[in-house]
Structure formats: structure tokens, C-alpha cells
Amino acid sequence: MTTARQVRLTVNGVAYEAQVEPRTTLVDFLRGDLGLTGTHVGCEHGVCGACTILVNGRSVRSCLMLAVQADGDSLTTVEGLGDGKLHPIQEAFREEHGLQCGFCTPGFLMATYELLQLNRSPSDEEIKDALGGQICRCTGYQAILSSVRLAAAKLRE
Amino acid sequence: MAVEIPKALSDLPVSSPRWIGRSVMRVEDPLLLSGRAEFIDNVVLPRMLHCAILRSPYAHARIRGIDLGEAESLQGVVAIVTGEDAQRWTQPGPTLPENWGTLCLATDKVRFVGEPVAAVAATSRYVAEDALEHIQVEYESLPPVADPVKALEPESPLIFEEHGSNVMLQRVFKYGEIDAAFRDADHVYTEKFRWHRVGANPLETFGVISQWDPIEESLTCHGSFQSASHMALGRTLTLGLPSNKVRLISQPHGGSFGGKGGARGTDISALLSRKAGGRPVKWIEDRMEYLMAGGSQAWDRHYEASLALKRDGTAIGLKVKLLDDLGATAEGYGAMSAAKPLASFTGCYAIPAAEYDLTIVATNKLPASPYRGMGPPPHNYVLEHLMDIAARDLGLDPAEIRRRNYIPPDRFPYTIPTGNEYDSGNYEAALNKALEMSEYKELREEQAQARKQGRLLGIGLVSTIEPGVFDWNAYAIVGMPGTGVPEGVRVGIDVLGKITLRVGFALEGQGQYTVGAQLLADYFGVELDDVRVVAQDTQSAPPHFGPGGSRLGVAMSAAVLGAAGRLKDKLVKVAAGLLQSKPEDVELMDGMLRVKGVPGAEMPVAQVAATMLTRSDLLPPDVDPSPEATYVWTAPGRTPADEQGRAKTYLTAANACHVVLLEIDPETGFVKILKYFIADDCGTRLNPSNVEGMIQGGVAQGVGAALLEEYVYDEEAQLLTSTFMDYLLPTINEVPMTEKAALVTPSPFTPLGAKGVGEGAIHTTPAAIMCAINDALAPLGVRATEVPASPNRIWSLLREAKRTP
Numbered sequence: 001m002t003t004a005r006q007v008r009l010t011v012n013g014v015a016y017e018a019q020v021e022p023r024t025t026l027v028d029f030l031r032g033d034l035g036l037t038g039t040h041v042g043c044e045h046g047v048c049g050a051c052t053i054l055v056n057g058r059s060v061r062s063c064l065m066l067a068v069q070a071d072g073d074s075l076t077t078v079e080g081l082g083d084g085k086l087h088p089i090q091e092a093f094r095e096e097h098g099l100q101c102g103f104c105t106p107g108f109l110m111a112t113y114e115l116l117q118l119n120r121s122p123s124d125e126e127i128k129d130a131l132g133g134q135i136c137r138c139t140g141y142q143a144i145l146s147s148v149r150l151a152a153a154k155l156r157e
Numbered sequence: 158m159a160v161e162i163p164k165a166l167s168d169l170p171v172s173s174p175r176w177i178g179r180s181v182m183r184v185e186d187p188l189l190l191s192g193r194a195e196f197i198d199n200v201v202l203p204r205m206l207h208c209a210i211l212r213s214p215y216a217h218a219r220i221r222g223i224d225l226g227e228a229e230s231l232q233g234v235v236a237i238v239t240g241e242d243a244q245r246w247t248q249p250g251p252t253l254p255e256n257w258g259t260l261c262l263a264t265d266k267v268r269f270v271g272e273p274v275a276a277v278a279a280t281s282r283y284v285a286e287d288a289l290e291h292i293q294v295e296y297e298s299l300p301p302v303a304d305p306v307k308a309l310e311p312e313s314p315l316i317f318e319e320h321g322s323n324v325m326l327q328r329v330f331k332y333g334e335i336d337a338a339f340r341d342a343d344h345v346y347t348e349k350f351r352w353h354r355v356g357a358n359p360l361e362t363f364g365v366i367s368q369w370d371p372i373e374e375s376l377t378c379h380g381s382f383q384s385a386s387h388m389a390l391g392r393t394l395t396l397g398l399p400s401n402k403v404r405l406i407s408q409p410h411g412g413s414f415g416g417k418g419g420a421r422g423t424d425i426s427a428l429l430s431r432k433a434g435g436r437p438v439k440w441i442e443d444r445m446e447y448l449m450a451g452g453s454q455a456w457d458r459h460y461e462a463s464l465a466l467k468r469d470g471t472a473i474g475l476k477v478k479l480l481d482d483l484g485a486t487a488e489g490y491g492a493m494s495a496a497k498p499l500a501s502f503t504g505c506y507a508i509p510a511a512e513y514d515l516t517i518v519a520t521n522k523l524p525a526s527p528y529r530g531m532g533p534p535p536h537n538y539v540l541e542h543l544m545d546i547a548a549r550d551l552g553l554d555p556a557e558i559r560r561r562n563y564i565p566p567d568r569f570p571y572t573i574p575t576g577n578e579y580d581s582g583n584y585e586a587a588l589n590k591a592l593e594m595s596e597y598k599e600l601r602e603e604q605a606q607a608r609k610q611g612r613l614l615g616i617g618l619v620s621t622i623e624p625g626v627f628d629w630n631a632y633a634i635v636g637m638p639g640t641g642v643p644e645g646v647r648v649g650i651d652v653l654g655k656i657t658l659r660v661g662f663a664l665e666g667q668g669q670y671t672v673g674a675q676l677l678a679d680y681f682g683v684e685l686d687d688v689r690v691v692a693q694d695t696q697s698a699p700p701h702f703g704p705g706g707s708r709l710g711v712a713m714s715a716a717v718l719g720a721a722g723r724l725k726d727k728l729v730k731v732a733a734g735l736l737q738s739k740p741e742d743v744e745l746m747d748g749m750l751r752v753k754g755v756p757g758a759e760m761p762v763a764q765v766a767a768t769m770l771t772r773s774d775l776l777p778p779d780v781d782p783s784p785e786a787t788y789v790w791t792a793p794g795r796t797p798a799d800e801q802g803r804a805k806t807y808l809t810a811a812n813a814c815h816v817v818l819l820e821i822d823p824e825t826g827f828v829k830i831l832k833y834f835i836a837d838d839c840g841t842r843l844n845p846s847n848v849e850g851m852i853q854g855g856v857a858q859g860v861g862a863a864l865l866e867e868y869v870y871d872e873e874a875q876l877l878t879s880t881f882m883d884y885l886l887p888t889i890n891e892v893p894m895t896e897k898a899a900l901v902t903p904s905p906f907t908p909l910g911a912k913g914v915g916e917g918a919i920h921t922t923p924a925a926i927m928c929a930i931n932d933a934l935a936p937l938g939v940r941a942t943e944v945p946a947s948p949n950r951i952w953s954l955l956r957e958a959k960r961t962p
Contacts, residue, residue, distance in 0.1 A: 023283065037199035038192020040411070042360045043444040047881035050360055078192035090190040094182050097846040100854065101666030102189025103196065103360040103411025128889045135881070137360050137412050138666045140853030141889040143846075 007071040011036065012080030020067045026060075027051045029067035030077060038078040038106050042135070049134035052107035053077045059114045078106035081113065088154040089113055089147075098147030100138030108134050112148050116155055122148070160722035160788065162715055162908045166841065169679055170725070170745040176675040176685055177909070180846035183671040184685065185664050189409075194664065197364035197381045197408045198441050205366065206235055206278040206433055208426050208440035209285035211292055212450060213267035213274055216521035216874030217301035217314060220266060220294060223275060228291035233284035236432040237292075238425065239275045240264035246428060250395045250420055250488050254325050254636045257317065257487035257519065261395065261424035266299070268316055268485035269523050270875055271450030273421060278429040278438045301521040303874035305459065305482035308520045316485055316519040325487055326517040326635060330801050332502075332574035333510030338474030342465035346546045350460040351943045352535040354482075354868035355861065356453040357528045358886060361411025362442040363419040363451060367426035371435045375402035376427055381410035383417045384703045386661060389695040395424050406694040407663035407703075414858070415527035415705065418442075418452020420488065449879050454868050455494060455528035457482035458535050464543040470551050470558045472506055477539060478514040484522040491525025492517055492635040494532035499575040500631050500807045501533060501622035504540050505584045506562040511574045517635070521874035529858060530916040531706065533624070534923050538944065541619040541924040542931065549935060555618045555928070556592060560585060563620070570905075576803025577624065577631075579810035580904045580912070582838065584620055590836035590898050591618070591814040600818055600832075608936060613821040614831075615933025617925040620814045623839070624807030625913015626792050627706025631806035633798030640797050640804075644712035645699025645789035648677065648720040652770045654763025656681060656688045658717065661701030662709070663692045667915060668847040669709055673717050675844060680721045681762050682748020699787050707913030710843060711809065712790055715908045719788030727780055728765045734777045735760060735768065793906065809904045809912035811839035813852075815925040817893075821933050826952030828864055828930060833893035835921075838900035840912035849897055851915045857892040859922020864945050865891065934958075 004019040011034060020029055025044075030036045030053070039062060042050030046064040053062045054076040081087040086094065089112050099105045108131065115122055115130035122130065127148045136144060163169050166178055188194045223239050240262045249258035262273050275292050279285035300314045307313055308323040316323055339345060365380035376398060382388045385405040393400040410417065419442075426440040447453050458481055465474035481495045495517055502511050548558040563584040564571050571579045591597075600616055607614040624631075629639035647659040658673045670690035677688045703709065725745045732750035733740040736758050744753055751759035766784035768775055773782050798804035818832040835852060842848045865885040869877040878884040903910025923944060930941050930951070937958035943950055 021283070031198070037196075040192075040196065040361070041198065042362075042411075043881050045444065045880055045882070048360060048444075048886075082191065086187060086190060093190055094186045097180070097183070097850050099186060099189055100668070100850055101359065101361070101410065101412040101664070102186070102194060105189055106192045109190070131889050133888075135360065135886050135888060137358060137414070137858070137886065138854045139850055140855070140857035140895075141892050142853045142894045143850055145889065145894065 005068050007068055009070050009072065010074045012076060022066065022068050024067045025063055026065040026067045026070050027062035030062060036077050036079050040103055040106060042104065049111065050104050050107045052110045052134065054110055054114060057117065059111050078109055081109060089116070089151040092151035092154055093147040096143050096147040096150050098139065098143045104134060104136045108136065108144060112151060116152055120152060120156055122152060160719050162718045162722065164908065164910065166909055171679045171682060172747055174679045176678045177843055178841065180844060181671065181675060181685060183668050184674050184690065185668065185670050194409045196361060196411055197366065197379060200366060200379055200408060202366060202368065202437040205437045205439055206280060207282040207285050208276055208278050208429055208438050209282060209289050210273045210425060211275040211289045213263065213270060213272045215267055215296055215298055216270050217299040218267050218296040219299060220263060220274065221297050222295045224293040226291040226293055228277060228288040231284065231288050231291065233280040234277055234288045235436065236278040236429050237275060238262060238428045238432055242428050242432065246431065247395050247424060248397060250391055252487035253490055253492045254487055257325055259486055261421040269521055271523065273425060276425045276429060278433050301874040303520055303522060303870045303872055305480050305518045305520055308518050316521065323519040324516065325483060325519055326515065328515055330513040330515070330634070332512070332801065335474050335476065335510040335512045338510040339465045342473060343468040344466045344547065344550065345463055346543055346550065347461065347463040348543065348546060348942060350462065350539050350542065352456055352458040352538065353944060354454045354457040355528065355866045356455050356526065356868065357414035357416025358453060359412030359414055359417060362444060362447040363417050363422055364441040365419060365423045365426050366437050366439045367423060367430045368437040369427060369430040369435050373402065377404045378423055379406045379408055380419060380423060381417060382407045382419065383413040383665065384705060385695050386701055388420065388423065391420055392423060396427060404694055404696045407692055409664035412666050414529040415531065416452040416455065418489065418526055444881065445879050448884055449876050450523060452489060452526040454523050455491060455525050456532065456535050457522070457525060460539050462539045462543055464547055466547055470547065470553050470561045472508045472562050474510045475503055475508050475540065476512040477536065479516070481517045482520050482522065483517050484520060484524040486524045489524040489526040491527065493632040493637065494527060496632040496635045496802065497532040498536035499802055500577045500624040501810065502575040503573050504537065505564060505620045505622055505812055507564045509574060522870055529855065530919045533920050534862060537621045537920050538924040538927055541928055545928050545931060556588060556597065559620050560588060577806045579622065580808065580906050581902050582810055582812050583900070583902050584812055587812055587814040587836040587838050587900055588620060590900060591816045591834055594836065594896055594898055595816040595832065595834040597816065613823055613933040615819055615821065615929040615931070617817045617929030617932060619921055619924045619928055620812065621921040621924065623707060623811040623813065623914065623917035623920055625707040625809035625811055626711045626807055627708050628792060628795050628806050630795060630798045630804040633804065634802035640795050641791040642702045642708065643700040643789045643791050644716045645701050645787060646713065646716040646720050647699060647785060647787045648717065648724055649785035650762065650766035652767050654766060656683060658688060658690045659693050659698065660690060660713065661693055661698030662703030665704055667704060667709065667851060668844060669713055672710060672843050672847065673713060676714060676717045677721060700789050707916045711907045711911055711913050714843060714911060715790040716788050718908050719790055720786045723786035723788060724784065727784065727786065728762060730777055730780050731769055732760055732765045735775060808906055809840065811912040811914055811917055813837040813917050813921050815921045817925045817929045819926065819929045819933065821930065821951060823955060826948040826955055828946060828951065830893045833895040835895050835897045836900060837897065837917060838902050839914040839917065840904045841901060841910040842899060843909065843911050845899065848914055852897060852918045853895060855916065855918025856895055856922050857887050859919045860892055860926065861887045862945060863923040863926035864947065867945050867947065
């Protein structure tokens with residue numbers, strides 16, 4: 001164990017200041033210290049993508065990053081989508097049955113959010129490329145693909 | 158009083174169903190999409206501690222001593238348990254076959270890599286893991302055995318010395334005139350097949366919070382339990398507690414597919430809580446623990462199988478010899494997977510005789526667990542590949558040989574030689590649909606053109622059964638007792654007319670809460686939002702099992718409709734009094750209790766329910782003031798198994814025909830799926846999107862099993878695939894987007910004609926892909942019989958083909 005260090009960061013627009021051990025992963029900090037449990041842990045070695053969040057607008061696996069590394073950063077998690085109601089991406093996943101157990105879903109939503117920020121009309125190949133690092137064990141991806149297509153259409157409206 | 162459960166949508170008390178049978182949006186999704194579902198790792202209890210488990214690095218070793226060193230004095234460590242505590246406070250868990258189990262923590266020796274040896278409860282998981290580093294275990298390594306063939310040899314190391322052998326079960330089962338069939342056959346085709354270990358890998362691993370009550374001597378656990386009541390019963394046995402002092406609360410969980418595991422982790426955290434004076438102890442399995450030592454591994458199989466046929470391609474006998482490597486113990490119910498194929502042993506075909514030569518053997522690998530499908534995926538692959546081998550030799554198209562052997566539609570209900578009864582089906586219709594969708598003729602022409610250019614295109618076409626609604630009697634040959642699996646629910650209407658459905662299982666992904674809400678919304682004529690589905694703990698819910706064996710859609714629907722029917726009978730009695738009529742003259746229709754033939758003499762359901770709760774003075778004397786009803790359903794007509802394991806086991810038989818087109822890269826052996834078509838018949842679809850989602854999910858797992866996923870052990874029984882970098886799960890880039898068609902042959906035995914669904918695609922996809930690979934390889938004269946057909950294996954076959962012109 002080493003001495004705790006201070007971090008200042010913004011999550012979903014809210015400023016936080018906390019003391020954390022340097023070894024604390026960012027996902028453990030979000031879930032344990034801040035109580036933002038919408039970000040899930042699937043593998044803790046950077047393969048499954050369940051813990052995907054946005055750090056300064058870009059997708060990051062929060063299990064592979066330490067909380068102290070996020071000092072000064074602006075983070076967005078699934079709790080930051082929508083504003084008291086479902087975000088159009090979330091609505092699209094619901095309408096297209098793009099989830100089953102829902103455990104991987106926050107990661108898919110964040111990866112989709114990033115994609116649609118960068119590309120409002122992605123092709124199927126571009127969607128697959130953007131979601132290639134997210135694993136879903138339930139859906140077989142077909143409904144996820146159609147969810148992302150619909151989400152893009154909703155956001156273009 | 159007997160309650161009528163509607164057999165068809167038209168029997169529901171609604172003029173035209175608004176909800177059931179439609180792809181309505183799921184009621185569970187807003188919670189999941191917004192990240193608010195209470196998965197187990199989100200649950201925090203006051204004074205909660207965190208558990209980490211020290212695991213054996215050896216596959217087989219004697220434990221000479223354990224030195225806790227400074228672990229106990231580390232700041233934040235509250236309790237440590239070892240095999241001594243397990244010996245003092247626990248019994249080995251139940252196993253199938255019996256007496257092949259161990260305590261939750263190793264005592265005298267370890268039998269597989271990852272077996273728990275000690276565990277720590279501390280104020281954080283980080284501190285608990287720190288503490289593990291201070292614990293020294295002295296091992297004396299023993300020779301391990303990783304190969305089930307070697308495990309059968311007399312000089313093999315023994316996993317359990319007291320048994321004198323590693324054979325857990327060995328028996329030959331004969332069904333029908335199998336010897337005569339092989340004697341009379343014009344052709345017999347025999348092949349060996351190897352199916353390597355794969356497994357469930359839900360995105361959420363297992364997790365539990367155990368809390369021991371030292372005053373009451375009772376245990377409460379929150380956890381991601383697939384079958385909480387079953388897990389609770391196991392804990393009463395391992396922990397020696399009265400069954401009414403074990404309470405399990407199922408949290409929503411992130412998938413299961415049979416392979417959630419968790420028995421050892423629950424016992425270990427319970428011991429830690431006991432030692433920590435009753436503080437709650439959370440154990441969250443990490444992914445490497447799951448892969449190495451969780452409910453992760455299934456189906457480690459060596460097959461030799463033969464198909465006997467007449468000259469015209471009629472199959473008359475099937476022999477399957479299976480050597481099943483169950484791993485170190487029989488604790489995980491993995492042996493059920495060897496019994497399950499009996500439920501659809503001869504597939505879609507009218508094969509009159511069969512033989513199952515079954516050997517289940519122990520090795521120093523992880524004990525096997527159930528996994529979606531429970532055994533038929535490898536078995537179906539073996540049968541379907543044999544069909545293709547026969548077709549190729551007889552000069553028949555794969556579609557034609559199947560067409561000649563299907564059980565015809567007019568012979569249902571149909572009893573297969575291994576005893577199970579198929580309820581209904583039309584297999585040729587599914588085949589025709591698949592041929593039409595895939596433009597099969599054109600596919601064959603495309604293949605012929607490609608072959609001329611030296612390309613390795615293959616087409617796979619297979620037909621399979623999905624046994625639905627499991628029963629314990631299906632597993633009698635490996636020692637499972639009992640007949641009848643209950644599913645109970647409670648339906649209530651409150652004073653404001655809102656409906657609550659109480660069930661004994663948690664969210665798992667299949668959308669059952671939505672189906673329950675659909676049924677009740679139509680039954681009582683309300684909006685979907687007026688129905689809320691609530692999970693109950695094991696002490697509050699009526700007898701139940703929950704998801705498993707493609708059962709819950711049917712079982713829960715039946716229970717919901719049974720409870721709704723009982724509740725309706727109460728409402729009718731009350732309404733009859735209020736409407737000054739007789740119960741036999743009052744009916745429920747479109748949300749109204751109405752007097753038949755008297756327009757305007759009616760009351761809404763909500764008003765009748767409210768009257769029951771607020772105006773006891775208006776109730777008939779024989780009606781209690783409770784607009785609630787409970788119903789516990791078991792499948793009708795189930796029979797106990799005979800000594801050969803024959804019984805009416807699974808209530809329904811869905812079927813599917815898959816057609817796949819793929820291409821093998823001749824340089825690398827890499828397989829690319831180009832097109833994929835599915836014609837699936839699971840009877841009435843209660844929520845078509847739910848069904849399609851489960852089919853597509855099964856395809857993905859089938860692709861994984863056929864091409865990517867494999868638990869690899871070395872000769873020392875060390876696992877070489879303990880991360881997702883090594884155990885490869887399919888991503889969006891490997892799974893084909895499939896074209897699907899729904900056929901509907903209703904079940905005559907279930908509510909609304911629905912059949913069990915959820916496992917059908919994993920039953921079918923691996924066989925379809927393997928048959929397509931072999932179709933591609935056929936001109937080269939080599940056969941792929943090892944699953945997964947990973948690029949290295951295919952590449953080796955391609956090299957072999959080059960060497961032998």
C-alpha cells in the first residue's frame with residue numbers, strides 16, 4: 001500500500017475531489033468511491049469492453065486506467081447519458097431489442113456514443129469497426145447493429 | 158379446484174390480444190439501459206467485507222501445511238479460512254454421480270489448478286488480495302493426469318484414491334433392435350470426433366454476499382444465482398443448516414447460460430462471514446478465476462460413432478461411444494450434459510434403434526459445468542456429420558438424405574428409441590423454408606464455380622431438435638432423482654387495480670418479465686405498464702426452479718396463466734354477487750367481469766379487486782378478501798425413467814434447419830462465414846423479438862464453439878487459456894448477421910402452444926459450420942473432426958491433403 005493521492009476530476013459534469021491509492025483502478029474508483037455502478041467490470045484485463053467510458057470524449061477501458069491517471073480529466077459514464085430520461089441511443093437499443101442481460105450494455109452505449117459523435121452516418125462496416133472491442137455474450141450482435149443504425153437515424157433527426 | 162390454462166391465444170379472455178405474441182419492448186430495459194440494475198457487485202451492505210481466494214497452482218498435490226504468516230495481522234484483514242474451517246463446518250456438496258465431491262476448501266490434497274485453499278475477508282478486495290501474498294502453502298506435487306484416455310489406464314494417478322479408479326460411470330445403453338440394425342445394414346459409417354472444452358462465459362462472473370447470523374445461526378445470501386432455490390438446497394447440505402434458515406436473494410444477473418457456478422464461493426464467503434462474527438462478506442469472482450476455476454467449462458469429449466443405413470439412405474441405427482472428461486470432481490452437474498442427449502438422441506430422424514456407450518472419467522482438470530444446451534451441441538454435431546458422410550458416399554445431397562429420414566408430421570406425438578416423446582413438428586417444412594431462403598440451388602452452383610477456381614467454399618445444412626422444458630428424469634442415468642420441476646408464481650391486484658407478478662427468479666436476459674407482463678396485461682385487459690414483475694427470495698417465492706433447460710418461457714407462462722385463472726375465478730364469484738347474478742353466468746372479457754347476455758351488466762376488474770380489499774361486507778361468505786392467487790406448474794405427463802433412462806423427459810421438441818455458406822482460406826486455414834440462414838419452429842412465439850434474440854445469441858455461441866473457443870490444458874493439467882486474450886469469444890466481426898424465418902407448429906401440450914426455446918441455435922450452429930467446413934474440404938479428401946476447427950487445425954488438414962494426392 002502506498003500513500004493516497006489527491007485527484008480532481010469531472011464525471012458527468014459534476015466536479016469531484018478525492019483521495020485515492022495510486023493502485024486503484026479508474027473503474028473501481030467510479031464504482032466504489034463515487035457510487036457510479038452503471039459501469040460494469042467484465043474481465044479486468046481490457047478485452048471485453050464492459051467498462052468502457054469516455055475520458056475527454058474518447059472511449060477508454062476504465063479497468064486498464066488508474067484513477068490517478070484521470071486527474072484533471074472530464075469523464076462521461078452511462079449515468080451521464082440522457083437527462084432524466086433515456087438518451088436517443090438508449091431508446092434505439094430498447095426499440096431494437098439490442099440487449100438481453102444488459103451487463104455489457106453500458107459499454108456498448110458509450111462506444112456507440114463515441115462513434116456517433118465522430119460519424120453521424122456510419123456504414124455497417126464502420127459500426128462493426130467501432131464496436132469490435134465490445135463483447136456481448138447474449139445477443140449475437142445483430143440487434144445491436146440495428147440499434148446503432150437506428151440511433152444514428154434518431155440523432156440525425 | 159382445477160384451473161383451465163389456455164391452449165391457444167384465442168382462449169384468452171380478450172377479444173384480440175394486444176400484447177402477447179407481439180414483439181413489444183421489454184419492461185426490464187429502462188433499468189438496464191440506464192445502468193441502474195442491481196447486479197450483485199453494485200450491492201453494498203453495512204460493515205461489508207471483501208473476500209479473496211488463494212488457489213492451488215498445482216493440478217494435483219498433497220497439502221503439507223499452511224502458514225498464514227503475517228496475513229492475519231495485516232491491517233484490514235478480519236478473517237481467514239482454510240480447509241480446517243471447511244472440515245469443521247461443512248460437508249462436501251452433492252455431486253452427480255454421487256460421492257465424487259470435495260469440501261469448498263482443499264484439505265488433504267488439491268485436484269485441479271485453481272482449487273480454493275484459503276480465503277481472506279478484509280475491508281477491501283485490494284487488502285484481501287494483499288493478504289493472500291503472505292500465506293504460504295507447502296505442497297508435495299503428485300503426478301497429474303490431464304488426458305481422459307490415460308486416466309482410464311490402471312497405472313494412472315487417482316483423483317480420488319478411495320474409488321480405486323478414475324471412472325465415475327461406465328455403461329452401455331441399448332435401445333431397440335440395435336444389434337440387428339447393424340447386422341442388417343447395407344452401409345455402416347464410423348468416425349471418431351473430438352470436441353474440446355468450451356463454456357458459458359456470461360459477461361458478469363459469479364458474485365455473492367453472504368451474511369451469517371450468529372444468534373439465529375442462519376444464512377442470508379445475495380447473489381447472481383441462476384437457480385436460487387436449487388443453490389439454497391445445496392447450501393443446507395454443505396453447511397448443515399435447517400433448510401428454513403437459508404435464504405437466498407437473487408440479484409439481476411449479467412447472463413448465465415448454465416455456467417454461472419458459485420457453490421464453492423457461496424460456501425467460502427459464508428464461512429468467512431461466520432468467522433467474522435456475522436459481518437457480510439462479498440465475493441466477486443474475477444474473470445481469470447472464472448476461466449480457471451468457475452462454472453466456465455463444459456463438454457470435453459472423445460467420440461466414436463457409427464450410423465447404419467439401408468441402400469436407399471434410410472438410417473436404421475445409431476451407435477455413439479462417448480468418453481466424457483468431467484474433470485476433478487462431479488460437483489458442477491456437468492455429467493447431466495452426458496445424459497441430456499438422450500432427450501433427442503436420434504435428432505429429427507425416424508431412426509428406430511440406438512446405442513449409447515458412455516464412460517465418464519475424472520482427470521485433474523476443472524470440474525465441468527452445465528452450458529447452454531447441456532450436451533446436445535457436440536452430440537448433434539456427431540450425428541449430423543455422420544449423416545453427411547453417408548450422404549457423400551451414397552451420392553445424395555445433404556438435404557435429400559435428411560428429407561428421407563425425417564419423422565413425418567403425421568406421426569406425432571412420436572417416441573424416440575431413447576424414450577422421450579416429441580410433441581409435434583414438421584421438419585420437412587423447415588427444410589423447405591431454409592432451402593428457399595438460402596436459394597440453395599444457386600448456392601451449390603456458386604460453389605461449383607468457386608471450386609473450379611480453386612476456392613474452398615462449403616455449404617452446411619443441418620436439422621436439429623431443441624428439447625424444451627427439462628425434467629429431472631432426463632438425467633436419471635447419471636443419478637439425478639425426481640420427476641417434475643415446479644415453477645410457481647403469485648399474481649395479485651392491488652386496491653388501485655395495479656397488478657404485481659411475483660416470481661422466484663431474477664432478471665437474466667431472456668425477457669421473461671416482459672412475457673409475464675404481456676400475458677397478464679392481456680388476461681386482465683390492462684396496459685403493459687400496469688403490470689410489475691417482482692423477484693422474490695427463496696423463502697418468499699412459491700416452489701420454483703427458474704431458468705434452465707429451455708423451460709422458463711413455457712413454465713412461467715403456464716404458472717402465470719394458472720394463477721390468473723384462479724384469480725379470475727375469485728373475481729367472478731365476487732362480481733356475481735355485486736351484479737346480482739350467479740358465478741356460472743359471469744365471465745371475464747377485455748378487463749370486465751360481465752353477466753353473459755346482459756349488456757351493461759359489467760364491472761371492471763380493478764373495481765372488483767378494490768371491493769374485495771375495502772368492502773368485506775359485500776363479499777360472498779366463501780371468498781377471502783384477497784385478489785391474489787398462486788399457481789405452481791409442473792409439466793404434465795412426465796414419467797419416471799426406467800433402468801435404461803427411458804422416460805418422457807422434455808415436454809416440447811422445437812426444431813430448426815440451418816444453412817451456412819463459408820469459405821476456407823487455403824493459405825491460412827481461416828474460416829469466413831459468408832451467409833447464414835435459419836428456419837426455426839418453436840411453436841407459438843410469445844414475444845418474437847425475444848425468440849429471435851435468443852436464436853441469434855445461440856448462433857454467436859455456436860460460432861465460438863465451432864471456430865474460436867477452447868480451454869487448452871497442457872500435460873501437467875495447467876490451463877493455458879486463462880484470459881480473454883487466449884480464450885476467444887466471438888465479436889461482432891465473427892458472428893454472421895443471419896436471415897431468419899419462423900415456422901409455427903404449436904405444441905399440443907403447452908399453454909398457447911409455445912415450445913421451449915433458447916438453446917436451439919447452439920444445438921445447431923456448430924454442426925452446421927462443421928458440416929460446411931467438411932463440404933469445403935471434401936474434394937481434398939480430408940475430414941475435419943476436431944472442434945473447434947481453428948485455423949491451425951484446418952491448416953494442418955490442408956497440408957495433409959497436399960502431401961497425400
